Amino acid sequence: MEIFDYILSLEKRAAAAVSEMSCASFAARNAVLSRLADALREGAASVLAANKVDLDAAAENGVAPQMLDRLALNDTRIEGMAASLEALAALPDAIGAEKVWTRESGIEIHERRVPLGVVAIIFEARPNVTLDAAALCIKTGNVAILRGGKEALHTSMAIRDIICDTLESCGLPRDGVLLVERTEREGANALMTIRGYVDVLIPRGGKGLIRNVVENAKVPVIETGAGNCHVYVEKSADFDMARRIILNAKVQRPSVCNAIESLLCDRAIAKEFLPLFAEDMRERGVEIRADANCIDCFKNAVLATEEDHYTEYNDLILSVKVVENVDEAIDHINTHGTRHSEAIVTRDDAAASRFTDRVDAAAVYVNTSTRFTDGGEFGYGAEIGISTQKLHARGPMGLAALTTVKYIVHSNGEVRK
C-alpha cells in the first residue's frame, strides 16, 4: 500500500471509532485507564523485550546517549507510567458539562463540552509519550492517532497492543487508539496534509519537528512552541529577590522551554546589580553574552549579537541587555520573545501593571520565576503541552485543550421568522 493510502486508511478507522469513544461514559473511560495501569504492570516483560529490540538497534546505529536514555524503559519507569495512568483516572471529567439558555424565539440552547474527535500526535522516540498521549485522549473521549519516532517503534507497538486489548476488554473500540506503524517521513507529511479526518494535530518534541508541522500542516494544529524567555530587573527591584529568580529561571533546568535566555536590566541599577548577578552566573558556569552597553560589568563576557537576542539556547548561556526603562524592556521582549513566559522583578506597582498589560506572552510573571509555566504548577493535573499560539489554548494546556463545544438546540417545532 502507498504510504498516503496507509495513513488515509488509519484516519478512516479513526473516524469510524469517534462515535463510540465520544459517547463512552466517564466511568468507562476511567475504567480503561485503571485497567490499563494493571495491564501495563502485568505486561511489563513484553514491553521491556520490545524495548530491548529498539535499544539494541539504536546502539548499533550509533544513536546519541541522551536519546538512548529517553528511549530506555525499565521497571521503575513502567511503574511510573502506570502510576500516572491512575492519577489521570482520578482527575475530574473535562467533557459533558452544559451551559443552557433559552431565547425569545422559543429555542433552548445547550452548549455542551465534547471531545474534539480525532487527535493526531507526532512525537519523537519516547515510548512514555505513546502511553501518555493515548491516555490523555482516552480520558477526554477522543480517538488518538499516534506517530512516534521510528527508534521506539517496537516498544510503542507493544504498548499499543496492551492499550487496544484493554479498550476492547472494556467494551470500547480497539481503534480508539491507532499507532502509525510505518515511519517513513512521508507518513508524517500525509498526517499533516490529509484534510477531513484529523480534528487537531499536536506536535510534541523539538524545534525541528514543531517547525515542520507548523509550516506544512493543512489540518488544525496546536503549536507547542519554543521559549525565548526574559527576566527584566526594573530599577526598584529587590536585588536579592532578582538574583534568586534569575538563578532559578536560568540554572535549575536550562534545557526546558520555560527557562530564561536573556536578562534585561534598567540602566539606573546596572552598575550596582550586574556585578552581583555576574558573580552568581560565574559560580554556576553560565556564559554571558552582553550588549556593548554593559559588557564592562563582566570579566569574561562575549559581545552579544542581534542573533543572540532571538536565540533559545536551552543551555547555560544568557544574553544581557541594559534598557532605559520598562517601555524599552516591553518593546525588546515583544520584538524578540516567543510569547511564552516573561518576568519582571520590581517593587513599583505601576511598572508591574505596565509590564503585565503590554508584554504579549502566554504567562507574564511579577516577582516570580518563569519556571512555573507548567500544567502541574498551574494545578491542571495533566499537561498536554505548553501552547505558544493564541487560538484555542494558550500556555499550559490541561485536559480542556482536548475538547470543543457542540450546540444542542431543542424546541417544539420552532422555525426562523
Add this chain to the structure above:
Amino acid sequence: MEIFDYILSLEKRAAAAVSEMSCASFAARNAVLSRLADALREGAASVLAANKVDLDAAAENGVAPQMLDRLALNDTRIEGMAASLEALAALPDAIGAEKVWTRESGIEIHERRVPLGVVAIIFEARPNVTLDAAALCIKTGNVAILRGGKEALHTSMAIRDIICDTLESCGLPRDGVLLVERTEREGANALMTIRGYVDVLIPRGGKGLIRNVVENAKVPVIETGAGNCHVYVEKSADFDMARRIILNAKVQRPSVCNAIESLLCDRAIAKEFLPLFAEDMRERGVEIRADANCIDCFKNAVLATEEDHYTEYNDLILSVKVVENVDEAIDHINTHGTRHSEAIVTRDDAAASRFTDRVDAAAVYVNTSTRFTDGGEFGYGAEIGISTQKLHARGPMGLAALTTVKYIVHSNGEVRK
C-alpha cells in the same frame, strides 16, 4: 515596493499598534464606535462618492448584478451601518475578565481574557464588511488588517479614512485599523503566509475564498465554512411539524449556509410522508434529487448521485434519501455533512439523544429548524461568522471568538522547587 514587502510593512505597523489598542479602556473603545457612527453619517457624501466610482467601474467591467447589489451603498444602508455600530457599542465587554486562583507554591494565577492582537480578515467586495470587521476588532481591542475585494476598494478607503480619523480623535492609534490598498492576488497570499505578525486570519465569503485560505494559510485561521445540512425525519415524527421545519430550513433563504441541502426519511414512514413533503416542495418550486429507494414517491424527481449527497446547492434543490433508522441517518450525516447544522424531527427521546450525541456538527437540532444557527438567534449580539472547525470557536461566533487568555502570575519572589 514589492507586494510581499508592502504586506509585511502593514503587518509591522499593525504589530506596533497592538499594545495601545489592547490597553484601551472599555469606555474608550465604545466611544470610538459611537463617534464612528456619527462620523459615518456626517461623511456619508464622501463614502457615496467613492462608492459611485467603484460602481461605475464595476458596471463597465460587466460585474454580475447580484455582486453590484452587494457593492452598492445608499443613505439607507449607511444609516443601517451606523445603527449597527451603536448596537455594538452597547454590548458588554468581551475582554478584561479574570479568573484567579492560588497554589500551594505561593503563586497567585490570574487568567485574564485579552484581545488576540492582530486580526486579519479577507473578504469580498462588500463595503459593509469593511466597517463591520473593523468595528468588531475595535470593540474587542484588536488591531484589524482588512483585505477586501478590489471592486470595493475606493469605498473601503473612504470608510477606512473615517475610521482612522475617529481612532485618532479618540486618542487611539490610526494604525489600529489597516486596509490593504493593493489588491493583487499575491497580497492575499502574503497575508496568509507571513508568520509572526497575524494572530488569526478569518476569511469571510464564498467557498472559493475559504478553500484558498484553508489550503494555503501558514498563519492561524478560523474557518467559516460551508453548510451541507440535513433534516432527518424519524419514524415517530409529527408530520406537520416536519413539513413546517423542512419548508423553513429549505425555502426561507436557500442561499445561506444554515439552509438544508438534504432530507433523510425513515423507511417506515416514507410512503406516507414523502408525498406530503413532495407537494410542499412542488408548490415552492424546489427541485428534488431522490435516491432510487424513494424516487417513486415523486412525480418529477431526478435520480440523486453520490455527488449530490456531498453538494451544498445554496439553491432551491434538495436531495432525498430513505434510511432504515437513526443510526443510518447518523452515519450518512457524519460521512457527507460539513459539521455545520443538522436536525432530527422525532417524538422519541431515545432517538433524539442518540442523534444529538453522535452527530458530529457545530449545532444539532431537535424538532427545530437549522436556520437558527446564527449569532443573533443565539443571543450573541454581534456575529463574526459561523465556524465549522472545532478549535477555538465552533458554530456562531460572538465577540469572545476574537479573544484569548493571558496568565498573569504574582508572588513574593517564589521560585520553582
